[in-house]
Amino acid sequence: MTRLELLAPMTGRVVPMEEVPDPVFSEKMLGDGLAIEPSEGLAVAPMAGSLVVFHSAGHAFAIEGPESVSVLVHLGLETVSLKGAGFERLAEVGDTVAAGQPIVKMDLAAIAAAGLRSISPIVLPQLDEGWRISKTNAATVQAGRDVLITIER
Amino acid sequence: MKSVDVEIRNPSGLHARPAVLFARQAMTFKSSITLQNLATGKPPVDAKSLIAVLAAGILKGTMVHIAAEGEDETQAIADLKAALESGLGEPLG
Numbered sequence: 574m575t576r577l578e579l580l581a582p583m584t585g586r587v588v589p590m591e592e593v594p595d596p597v598f599s600e601k602m603l604g605d606g607l608a609i610e611p612s613e614g615l616a617v618a619p620m621a622g623s624l625v626v627f628h629s630a631g632h633a634f635a636i637e638g639p640e641s642v643s644v645l646v647h648l649g650l651e652t653v654s655l656k657g658a659g660f661e662r663l664a665e666v667g668d669t670v671a672a673g674q675p676i677v678k679m680d681l682a683a684i685a686a687a688g689l690r691s692i693s694p695i696v697l698p699q700l701d702e703g704w705r706i707s708k709t710n711a712a713t714v715q716a717g718r719d720v721l722i723t724i725e726r
Numbered sequence: 727m728k729s730v731d732v733e734i735r736n737p738s739g740l741h742a743r744p745a746v747l748f749a750r751q752a753m754t755f756k757s758s759i760t761l762q763n764l765a766t767g768k769p770p771v772d773a774k775s776l777i778a779v780l781a782a783g784i785l786k787g788t789m790v791h792i793a794a795e796g797e798d799e800t801q802a803i804a805d806l807k808a809a810l811e812s813g814l815g816e817p818l819g
Contacts, residue, residue, distance in 0.1 A: 597743045602750070603776065626780045633742060635777050643777045645742075653738040666781075698746075698776045 574725060575640060579619040580672055581714035581721040582646045583693055585611035590694060595650045598694040603645065606696035607708050607721055614679040617717040618670040619644050619695065627676070628653065631660030634676055635698075642724065645698050648679045650690045659683035673717030695721060728803040729793035731764065732810045735818040739785035744814035749776045751809050757796025759806070764789040773806070 581587075588608040593599045598608070618624075622638030626645070632652040635645040648660070661678040664670060684691045697706070703726045714721055736744050752759045752773040760770035763782045770793065771778035784790060790810070794802040 597746065602746050603742060625777060628741060628780070629783065629785065630738070630741075633780070635780060637777065645777070645780070647742060653741045656738075666783075 576723065576725045577620065577639060577642055578720045579644055579695070579722040579724075580617070580717055581609060581719045582616045582619045582676075582695060582716060583609045583611040584613045584615075584714065584716040585609045586713050587709060587711060587721070588692060590696070593650070593692060593694050594690065598647070598696070603694070604696040604698040604700060605706055606694060608692050608694040609714065610692045611679070611681065613716065614681045615675055615716060616646060616648055616677050616679060616693070618672055618674045618676055619646065619721065621670065621672045624664055624666055624668045624670050624676070627662070627664065627666045630655065630657045631662050631677055636670060642700065643698055645696050646693060647696070648677065648691070648693045649684050650692060652684060652689055655684075655687060655689070659687070697722070697724070700724070727793060727795045728799040729791060730803050730807045731789055731791050732807055734784050734786060734788045734790060734810065736813055736816050737786055737818070739788060740779060740782070742780070744816055745779045746776055747814045748806070748809060749774055749779050751806060752802070755794065755796070755798050755802040757794040757799045757802045759792065759794045759802055762791040762793075764791055
């Protein structure tokens with residue numbers, strides 16, 4: 574049995590994916606997962622691996638970890654439109670990262686001032702069949718400390 | 727093997743929403759399909775992998791090369807070209 578634990582990449586309130594007000598996430602077009610309504614702007618790596626995606630606008634990153642499992646963290650909704658404003662990059666594509674390593678800092682006040690939502694979906698895109706996903710029951714999580722999602726096969 | 731070059735005109739490139747729509751459409755074909763970012767010179771990636779499409783870093787104005795090989799390659803290239811040119815549901819800049 575293989576078991577992988579994904580840490581909460583952000584500190585805040587856990588929100589079911591179905592409640593994210595953007596159908597690309599709520600309909601799980603990108604994959605299953607959970608969202609976090611962050612109370613702090615720092616986003617860390619949910620697992621160890623390679624930083625394979627880090628959008629030039631700073632609002633989305635993906636880590637490929639063991640067993641070809643990838644996790645995508647999308648900071649806020651429609652935040653690509655900010656073209657990087659409000660995001661401070663703390664890592665770069667190609668970096669090998671440790672679980673809990675800081676990746677990007679989102680300025681929550683700037684996101685709100687731009688009229689955008691900072692709720693951040695964490696998804697497992699194209700997860701192979703056979704993995705069982707279990708999600709935390711906690712109402713709030715701490716970045717880099719609490720397990721958000723566990724997958725097993 | 728069939729292929730075509732297309733310029734991406736989505737205002738924010740192939741970020742999450744258009745990227746997933748593109749990858750999902752690619753998945754509907756039996757052919758193996760690749761997507762190459764012609765601006766970076768990086769090798770072609772699997773067009774059916776969302777992470778690979780996102781990792782290709784395709785921005786507005788980027789020329790991409792789509793190639794398909796398999797029994798439905800002609801249809802795949804025609805449909806994917808049309809999908810990219812239509813903006814994958816987004817207004818084009």
